[in-house]
Amino acid sequence: MHLEGEFTVAAPRLTVWQAVHDPALLARCVPGCEEAAQIGENSYRAVVKAKVGPISARFTLVVDIVEEEAPDRLRIKAQGEEGSRASMLTAESELALSDDGDGRTRVTWASDVNLSGRLGKYGLGLMKKKAESLSAEFVTAFSRRVETGEVVE
Amino acid sequence: MSFVLSPRTVEEAVGLLAELPDALPMSGGASLVAMKNARLIEASHFVSLAGIASLHGITATDTGLRIGGMTRHAQLAACDLLTGDLSMLRQAAGQIANRVVRNMGTIGGAVGNADPAADYLAVLACGDAHVELTGTEGSRLVAMTDYVTDWYETLREPGEIVTAIHLPAARPVPSVYRKLCRVPGDYATASVACASDGDGVRVAVGACGHGPIRSREAEAALRGNLRDPVAIAAFGAALADLADPVDDVRGTSEFRLRLIPRMVAAAISDLEGKR
Numbered sequence: 001m002h003l004e005g006e007f008t009v010a011a012p013r014l015t016v017w018q019a020v021h022d023p024a025l026l027a028r029c030v031p032g033c034e035e036a037a038q039i040g041e042n043s044y045r046a047v048v049k050a051k052v053g054p055i056s057a058r059f060t061l062v063v064d065i066v067e068e069e070a071p072d073r074l075r076i077k078a079q080g081e082e083g084s085r086a087s088m089l090t091a092e093s094e095l096a097l098s099d100d101g102d103g104r105t106r107v108t109w110a111s112d113v114n115l116s117g118r119l120g121k122y123g124l125g126l127m128k129k130k131a132e133s134l135s136a137e138f139v140t141a142f143s144r145r146v147e148t149g150e151v152v153e
Numbered sequence: 154m155s156f157v158l159s160p161r162t163v164e165e166a167v168g169l170l171a172e173l174p175d176a177l178p179m180s181g182g183a184s185l186v187a188m189k190n191a192r193l194i195e196a197s198h199f200v201s202l203a204g205i206a207s208l209h210g211i212t213a214t215d216t217g218l219r220i221g222g223m224t225r226h227a228q229l230a231a232c233d234l235l236t237g238d239l240s241m242l243r244q245a246a247g248q249i250a251n252r253v254v255r256n257m258g259t260i261g262g263a264v265g266n267a268d269p270a271a272d273y274l275a276v277l278a279c280g281d282a283h284v285e286l287t288g289t290e291g292s293r294l295v296a297m298t299d300y301v302t303d304w305y306e307t308l309r310e311p312g313e314i315v316t317a318i319h320l321p322a323a324r325p326v327p328s329v330y331r332k333l334c335r336v337p338g339d340y341a342t343a344s345v346a347c348a349s350d351g352d353g354v355r356v357a358v359g360a361c362g363h364g365p366i367r368s369r370e371a372e373a374a375l376r377g378n379l380r381d382p383v384a385i386a387a388f389g390a391a392l393a394d395l396a397d398p399v400d401d402v403r404g405t406s407e408f409r410l411r412l413i414p415r416m417v418a419a420a421i422s423d424l425e426g427k428r
């Protein structure tokens with residue numbers, strides 16, 4: 001499943017760059033994120049709960065920053081599974097930041113998500129809609145928190 | 154392992170759901186059992202609504218009809234009260250899945266589950282239906298046109314159940330339900346419910362977004378112009394503009410967007426033929 005998008009944040013690029021490295025801040029913006037912690041220099045662990053109608057799943061994810069060019073570009077790999085290994089999730093994402101004038105930053109992102117196991121059988125079309133609405137929720141929360149200066153933890 | 158509980162009253166059922174946060178209501182089990190077998194859902198308990206007398210049956214009220222949540226699709230497909238502008242509900246019920254599912258599945262379960270492709274949603278939105286939701290605090294009515302808020306998300310709070318569907322009394326004007334599916338009994342690729350309304354129509358499109366699509370503004374613009382193909386095309390285009398279909402095995406999003414104006418025009422012409 002391929003997802004992509006673009007949004008602007010009313011904050012300078014360096015501030016946004018710091019924000020996308022702040023697990024505590026991100027944890028509060030990712031819908032359904034129950035915990036997040038840094039486990040290595042470029043490695044994070046997160047527990048995320050997602051729900052579609054009566055179907056819910058809790059994934060434990062390991063998120064690695066695999067490439068970065070501060071403060072412009074970031075490549076992230078996420079890999080995770082449900083507790084019982086009932087489904088597996090992998091995602092490769094790329095994030096690019098650019099100045100958008102007036103101290104604003106444009107964020108362009110793309111993500112390829114793969115889901116297998118019990119949830120992989122579930123309608124992909126619907127998963128994509130759900131992922132899009134979760135992304136939109138994230139963007140709203142992230143922009144608000146960064147714009148109100150809630151960056152350094 | 155899930156335990157099945159069999160309350161005898163609605164109060165008991167919603168009490169159990171409030172007490173047991175990992176419990177789910179169960180009506181016919183048509184979808185619930187399939188989802189459980191596919192390991193898509195986990196629940197500590199299923200609270201079966203089948204033994205609650207007040208959820209069964211279709212009754213006339215001061216304003217129209219009350220259809221109990223436990224009413225099976227097969228009963229609605231054979232219901233003599235569903236005439237005129239309510240006949241589309243009867244038509245939709247008869248096109249759900251197959252005989253086995255129609256004998257098992259219920260309107261309360263279908264509306265509770267709110268599958269975007271469920272046949273009832275478009276019909277109930279078109280028919281100005283209200284959903285009766287009951288929780289430990291009592292019952293409330295929400296308009297079907299407001300009920301679905303996102304993909305599989307509704308105004309129903311956790312712990313509330315769909316106890317009935319309310320419809321205005323049948324009027325003696327034609328209505329039609331058109332369902333496009335790959336094979337008979339499949340979920341709809343797209344569907345249209347259409348009912349005559351004076352010199353206009355009420356129309357709702359199904360399976361092309363998270364909930365049924367209806368536009369009262371577009372209906373008002375079409376009023377008096379039911380023989381004008383340009384006005385009908387504009388009406389269909391307006392509904393397609395409100396759609397947000399998925400890409401799935403039944404068709405691409407693009408395909409569904411193209412279907413909408415055609416199916417809407419066909420449904421309106423069906424009605425003109427029935428006058």
Ligand SMILES: Cc1cc2nc3c(=O)[nH]c(=O)nc-3n(C[C@H](O)[C@H](O)[C@H](O)COP(=O)(O)OP(=O)(O)OC[C@H]3O[C@@H](n4cnc5c(N)ncnc54)[C@H](O)[C@@H]3O)c2cc1C
Binds near residue numbers: 184187258313314
């Ligand atoms: C093979 C197959 C084909 C199908 N094809 C179609 C089709 O073409 N068109 C169509 O519209 N539908 C179709 N369905 C769905 C069918 O209409 C089911 O009847 C419907 O999904 C509800 O089933 P049920 O009433 O048995 O509810 P259940 O299976 O008991 O429950 C379904 C879900 O709704 C919840 N629920 C149950 N009752 C209530 C309630 N009163 N209030 C709130 N939540 C409740 C449950 O917790 C569960 O999550 C199909 C189902 C199957 C299995």
